Amino acid sequence: MTALHAAGERNGIAILYGTRALSLLLDERQVRGVHARQGSRSFDIAAKSVVLASGGFEANSEWRTRYLGPGWDLAKVRGTRFNTGDGIRMALEAGAMPYGHWSGCHAVAWDRNAPEFGDLAVGDGFQKHSYPFGIMVNARGERFVDEGADFRNYTYAKYGRVVLEQPAQFCWQIFDGKVLHLLRDEYRIRQVTKARADTIEELAAKLEGVDGAAFLRTMSAYNRAVRQDIPFDPTIKDGRHTDGLSVPKSNWANLIDQPPFEAYQVSCGITFTFGGLRIDTEARVIDTEGEPIPGLFAAGELVGGLFYFNYPGGTGLMSGAVFGRIAGTSAAKAAQVSV
Numbered sequence: 001m002t003a004l005h006a007a008g009e010r011n012g013i014a015i016l017y018g019t020r021a022l023s024l025l026l027d028e029r030q031v032r033g034v035h036a037r038q039g040s041r042s043f044d045i046a047a048k049s050v051v052l053a054s055g056g057f058e059a060n061s062e063w064r065t066r067y068l069g070p071g072w073d074l075a076k077v078r079g080t081r082f083n084t085g086d087g088i089r090m091a092l093e094a095g096a097m098p099y100g101h102w103s104g105c106h107a108v109a110w111d112r113n114a115p116e117f118g119d120l121a122v123g124d125g126f127q128k129h130s131y132p133f134g135i136m137v138n139a140r141g142e143r144f145v146d147e148g149a150d151f152r153n154y155t156y157a158k159y160g161r162v163v164l165e166q167p168a169q170f171c172w173q174i175f176d177g178k179v180l181h182l183l184r185d186e187y188r189i190r191q192v193t194k195a196r197a198d199t200i201e202e203l204a205a206k207l208e209g210v211d212g213a214a215f216l217r218t219m220s221a222y223n224r225a226v227r228q229d230i231p232f233d234p235t236i237k238d239g240r241h242t243d244g245l246s247v248p249k250s251n252w253a254n255l256i257d258q259p260p261f262e263a264y265q266v267s268c269g270i271t272f273t274f275g276g277l278r279i280d281t282e283a284r285v286i287d288t289e290g291e292p293i294p295g296l297f298a299a300g301e302l303v304g305g306l307f308y309f310n311y312p313g314g315t316g317l318m319s320g321a322v323f324g325r326i327a328g329t330s331a332a333k334a335a336q337v338s339v
Contacts, residue, residue: 021086024050024094024296029287031094031295049295049331052285053324056273056301057085058105059117067102067275074169075160076110078126078269081117087302091277094296095287100304102275106311107160109136110269112170112193125189128266129156132252133182133234134175135222137207138166141214143222148251150237157271157311164268172207172265174219177258182234193265203261219256221245226253272316276304283327297331299323 008015018038025033025044033047057063059081064072077083092098114126131147132155138144145162149155163171172195175183197203200219204212225242232240232254242249277285277298284292300320307315 021054021090024090026094029095029294031293034090047295048335049297051283051327051331052087052091052277052296052298052302053300053320053327054087054302055080055083056105056276057088058083058270058272060084064105064270064273068105068273069103071164071169072270075107075164075268075270076114077117078108078110078124078271079118083272083301085273085302087298088276091285091293091296091298091302094293096285096293096296097278097288097290098275098304099278099286100275100306101308102273102304104274104307104309105161106157106271106274106307106316107164108156108269108271109160109163109171109173109266111191112265112267114191114267114269119191122189122191125186125191126269127156127186128173128264130175130179130183130187131159131173133179133254134173135249135256136163136171136173137210137215137218138171139168139209139211141211141216141218143218143245143247143249144171146248146250148241148249148253150251153313154310156313158309160268160270163266168209170209170265170267172210172263174203174256175262176254176256177260178254179234180260180262187264195263195265197261198259200256200261203263207263208265222249223255223257226255228255272301274304274307276302278305279303279323281326282330283323284330295334297327297334299327 019036021034021036023035024031025035031050033045035044059077061073063085109128111126129152132152135143135147195206197206204215225245227241230240232238237251240253242253279285279298283297283299285296285298287293303323306319
C-alpha cells in the first residue's frame with residue numbers, strides 16, 4: 001500500500017477519504033462520473049471512465065439475509081464495515097447484469113466473541129483453521145462435518161457456512177496434547193475463547209452451551225472409530241480415517257486421549273460475497289442486454305462469476321490483482337478516446 005500511495009502521489013492522483021460514492025452519473029448510457037458525499041456536502045466528480053472496486057455486500061446484514069439466507073444477519077464480518085454493496089447497487093441501477101453465485105460467500109471459522117467487524121489490531125488472528133487436526137462439535141455435542149476432508153486451504157472458506165447452520169451458530173474445536181504444537185499462531189492470541197482441562201470429563205463441563213453428556217458419548221464413539229494402524233502425517237493427506245461413523249473423518253484422525261485437552265469456540269466470519277457484476281475480458285461491466293456499459297469497469301470482490309460454493313485460498317487476491325490491472329488499463333484507454 002505504501003508503494004501504491006507513492007505511485008499515486010508521483011502521478012498527481014488525489015485520494016478522497018471519508019467520501020462515499022452514491023450513484024453513477026450517466027449521459028444516456030455513457031458513464032460520466034459519480035455523485036458523492038463527504039460529510040454533509042454532496043457533489044459530482046466528473047470522469048471519462050469509472051472503475052468500481054468497492055468489494056461485495058458482506059457488511060450489509062440486510063443484503064446478506066436477502067441473498068445468502070436466514071441466519072446470515074448474525075454472521076460476524078472479518079473485514080471492513082464499509083463493504084455494503086454500494087458499488088454493486090450503483091451499477092445495477094445503471095443497468096448492469098447481476099452475475100454469479102449470489103447465495104454464496106467465503107466464510108470461515110471465526111472466534112465466537114470476536115467483534116462485529118474486523119479489528120485492525122488483531123487482523124486475521126480471530127480465524128481458527130487447525131480443525132483438520134482435531135474435531136468440531138456443536139451445541140448438541142455432536143460432530144457435524146468431516147474435519148479431515150482435505151487440506152485447510154480447500155475447506156476453510158466453506159466451513160464457516162456449516163458452522164453458521166449449527167444450533168446457536170457456534171461450535172467448539174477440540175484438540176489434545178499430541179497436536180497442540182501443530183496449531184497455527186492464531187490459537188495463541190490473547191483475544192481467544194478457549195477452554196483447557198486435564199481430562200475429557202473436565203473439558204466437557206467447560207464447553208459453554210454444549211450438552212456435556214452427549215459430547216462425552218461423541219468422544220467415546222470417535223476414539224473407538226479411529227484407524228490406529230495407519231500412520232499419522234500432517235504434511236500429506238494421510239488416509240488415517242475413522243470407520244463406522246455417520247460423519248466420517250477422512251484424514252488426520254487421531255485418538256483424542258492425551259492431556260492437556262484444549263477447546264476453542266468459534267462462530268462464522270464472512271469474508272466476501274460471491275455474487276456481483278458481470279464483466280468481459282477487458283473488465284468492462286456488461287448490462288442486462290449483454291452489452292458493455294460505456295465508461296464503466298469493475299474489479300475485485302464485486303465481480304461475479306469467479307467462485308461457486310467454495311474457494312481455494314489466495315485466489316481472491318489473485319483475481320483482484322489481475323482484473324484490477326486489466327480494469328485500470330481498459331479505463332485509461334477508454335478515457336483517451338472518450339469525447
